[in-house]
Amino acid sequence: MNPTESNNTTRRESLLDSLRSIMREALPAVQSDDDIHVPFLEMGANSLVLMEIQRTVENTFGLNIVINQFFEELTTIDALATYIDQNLPAEVSEPEVSEPLSVNSELVSAEAGEPVAALSHQVVAKAVPNLELNLGEASSELEQIFTQQLQAASQAVSQVVSQQLAFLRESGLSSGTLSDADTTSAAKTTPAVSPPSKPAVAPKPVAKKPKSAVSPQHLLSPLEIRARGLTEKQQRHLEALIARYTERTKTSKKMTQDSRSVLADSRATVGFRFTTKEMLYPIVGKRAMGARLWDVDDNEYIDISMGQGVNLFGHNPSFVTNALETAISARIQPEPPRSQQVGEVAELIAELTGMDRVTFTNSGTEAVMAALRLARAATGRYKIVIFENAYHGHADYTMVRAEWQEGIPQAVPIARGTPPSAVSDMWVLEYGTEQSLEFIRAHAHELAAVMVEPVQSRRPDFQPKEFLQQLRQITREAGTLLIFDEMITGFRVHPGGAQAVFGVKADIATYGKLIGGGLPIGVVAGKAEYMDSIDGGMWQYGDASYPQTERVAFGGTFCQHPLTMSTSLATLKYLKAHSPALQENLNRRTTQLAKTLNRYFEQEEVPIQIVYFGSQFRFAFSSNLELLFYHLMEKGVFIWEWRNYFMSTAHTDEDIDYVIKAVKESVEEMREGEFLPPKSSGVETFKLPKDSKKKAEEIIAPISPQPMNEAQKQLWVLAQITSAGSIAYHTSVTLQLEGLFHLTAMRQAVQQVVDRHEALRTIIKEDFQHILPSRVIE
Template sequence: LLVRNWLSLFRATTYMSDTLSHVRQLLAPGGMLVLWEKTAPQRWLDLIFGLLGGWQKFNDLDLRPDSPLLSSSKWEQLLSESGFAEVVTVPKTGGRSTALSKETVIIAQAESNKIKEKISATNTSRKVALNKRKAALNKQQQSYLDEFITTYTRKTQKSQETAQRYRPLLADKRATAKWIMELKEMRYPIVGESANGSRMWDVDGNEYIDISLGFGVHLFGHKPQFITEAIQNWLNQGVQVGPQAKFVGEVAQLIQELTGMERVAFCNSGTEAMMTAVRLARLTTGRDRIVMFTNSYHGHSDGVLAVAPTNLDNNHQAVPVSPGVLQNMVDDVIVLNYGASESLDIIRANGHKLAAVLVEPVQSRRLSLQPKEFLQELRQFTKQAGIALIFDEVITGFRIHPGGAQAWFDIEADIVAYGKCVGGGVPIGIIAGKGDYMDGLDGGQWHYGDDSYPHKLQTFFGGTFNKNPLAMATAKAVLEHLQREGLSLQENLNQGTSKLVETLNTYFKQEDVPVKVIYFASIFQFVSSDNESYIFQPIEVEILIHHLIKKGLYIWEGRICFLSTAHTEQDIDYIISAVKESISEMRQGGFFPKNNQQIYQINVKQPERVRGAL
């Protein structure tokens, strides 16, 4: 029996010793169990395990106190205790051998003691490619999926051809995000041709109701007249980069009026905005350390690409989320569980060292967690300790409420990062905050005609396209529109999303479909009913997403969905019907069988505990 690592079925069980004992009984005399396992600490896998709900359900905490990964010695001990006569571990050779890639081949034999003779080294080697598709699905499901893939790729043929044509030239992460081998032939982004209102059309001529909306950018749908006019008027003036943008002051004032923030600065993305916010916090407080929370995303600058360690004896010292990010870039980062009282205790204990706490008030990758009381306690302590509370509202800002999450939760942050929808489709990043922090960009207030000067200590900040005049023109149009419409714009949008989500969740429950929709305001996501992981969802959920695309709902690879003010009640009704039709069709192919949750249910009360890794 050969078991490759990754999502090892052994590590996914409640008690590994019981599972391995059962496998031992199934093996014929002399039979071998071959495991290909990762046995060194792997920070990116710790992140995956922490995000995947199922990993929190194992009960053998004495064996796995911090992470599902086991060392070679632990594997040898466990297999011997499970009844295997002989166990041998062989380090995997070939390729790079680092702390992030170490793999071990573990061979355990039911009887006999001649393993070492059978696996002695040779002068030849060969690569083995595993056919993962056959292992994942039964015959009915595989047949259905093969037919569906053929239909899907035929419908979106030009998008697939585009991906294949430019793959040698274009390094495109979207094609490999959330990789599932069984769905390889459908792993390509849909190529857009045009868009208007709630609709978009791809290069194959297919029409979609767009519920990805530029990853949250298109709050008003595609081509709203007030934004189109702003862009056209700016183009008629010529492309001016260098002189101060005409509308930059007005945009700053509009942001102040809507959010209450004292001062404002502009850059080009949410990543840049958060990077600058952290720099300002460190400058103002004179401290180095920052706190982040598991499942939060604050852009891709190296200083925030951190995850919690597996070993908490190092005072919660974070580690890089992936290869290429140096450890010293995250040495001053602490990663904690969001919404947990234990996290508040750790923040209080380290308060004298902290420059800032970074928060996505509602995490885009965990929409169901909306911890208002936690945020209120966090705000109270950070204010007392002189720690900057930084809200990352790149997604939620202006979408959920004119005043963003600050107004929604009635909590005032020190610095807030905005982006996405406020640019109206044009790249933008905004840093807004209290004067004590924002003065670090320009030295604070001074006036003409007297002896005043920029007297505050300044950090570095710059960029060719900062305060881009096109972005200022579209942001002005967006903010003026939001100000005219008032809170009713977001309230109506949120109500429409609530209707959609409640209708679908009622249907899923009535029909015994192990899927649910989680949401916050006008942001929602399809997930497994017992697993809200952003990174890993069962293959059935991924197939469902592709079904919805085939039926004319555009959903991007990250699966986070949005509604816009351009969506109508008819659009919402169509989304509901498309989901129901997709479930019905998938059931004909052997997916989502009724009452299937009863088959896998384990009636064991899980103890409450704080996960060691995340």
């Protein structure tokens, strides 16, 4: 191999290492070097993850990439590395892998006249801070030994960086001359070189316009793409499933394709993967009744999606359809005039929730917008705290994520189209942690409100009762409003919602979904002192009273739509008559379903678990098992795109048994197709003692990001520079066991150790250490 080929190989390997690091942060499914050929979408990346990867790659390498490329030619780590290697200017050989080791920002171009060698100390000094130690100042023999180790690590880092800089020089990064002696001297010199008085900054490489920005690249055939990363048996299983599924639902697929050019439908692309692309389309419904629905191909399904939680009583319950038919026959028109049911609906909501006053919106998103506006008006403050993994609608200021900078969570829009200014008054914290409570205590004087989804729909097994009770105390003492977003939990888990379950009274709560009886609705309810800002407060006729409270801007043409008021009144009357027995029965049956399936999953060693709260449940798994849902759909169990499921009063015991049977059959088929690992043979299933399983409220809460200590920083930098750096300080112990090996028992034993020790659940991300709430050991 000639020097040029060697340099190209080294550069490509370096790019692959950097991209693996980036991908592992965004996609935990990246496990091995072989994954560089697996499409991102097969690893579990959705459009938001791909946009984050796009931003990181652009900032790291200075290349312009359009999001379409991730769906066309740049579908794998390998393809992305090749693209970067081809488009990265020749004078830049090492990517800027992270802020602590920023080669691109430290090295200066030949035009600037700054020799590469003169900066080697600066790079090391920035990458490994505080490595310069004085042995004479060590106060003990142990400190001296530790100091020697750190200095040895410093020299190792310096030598590696010097070698990299030498490689950059050979690649033409600088026109200056650097001898081997100079490099060795630079590496051995401990004190950092003072920055030049006029530091020269390397111009950011200007990337070529990506080809796909003009025209699509040549695409691989569908079979070729689906086969990536699959065994022959997996491929046969997948192709057979696609053929059966698409034949069964061909009319839905055709209708989706026919309308795609004119209908912009986000639901039609949720969960896009090339593997399942041919099956990715909404099932078009024809009719529904009770717990069942039929599609346009006349396939019958047992529905466990229930309108995303809307249909607590199943489809078309008689008391709702009767109310709707009566309203339609009366030929009532939208306001004005006001519907005669509005006042009674408000009274029933106030009675069931214990709130003082109520107002109506068209959706949950609008209700949240109004609640935050009321909180800011009441307090005169603007900062709002929300929590990771919660969903509060799609308004600009709730579509936000956190980037931690110097211990402060800086709000960043979650997707394009939202300006940073829209989220500048938002703080996003980890849910259920003491660190989050401490942050709220420290900043309470700035907060208008703390808004929580008390049990997050994406995480129903985490039910932090004590955290919510402490949060209530902190906000009450600080004059900060506590807002409960009860779109899903409201009226479903208890007539008083999650507030009644946890014994926490919010200042304002938002509701929706099921109380509309299938029609669109949003509700804001709360204490009178806050809700009075909607209309000015209480006043009456015949005296000198008037609306004294200063009002906020609020309104909407259809906020009290007469048809919605009619179905809502019927729903609330039914709830009042049958609660709390109705909720208790639903919760009990959901628990039975979850326990039955979880027992099966444990016995069969299937890496799936049903997590639940009340009558909502989810299938939880750590790897890509999306095919399970297509198998269930094929067997007549209706699944919706966001994977939240609900028990309704219309589901019979036979329906539940059918769902359980469909899940078991799907698991067996996926195992036969090698999409699930085989069960251990000849080994008796090991079961944990009954008292060893944690209850939902005992689950370890995730801890807020913490700064790395100096030792962690040094090891982290060493790991970024060389792949051997991450194992340089590992100590290995071999333990030989004799006798019959119980694989399941070993897995569970190791899992208990990981659950017990935070160090085994700690990862480094964005210069901070994050302690994961759990880490499943396969």
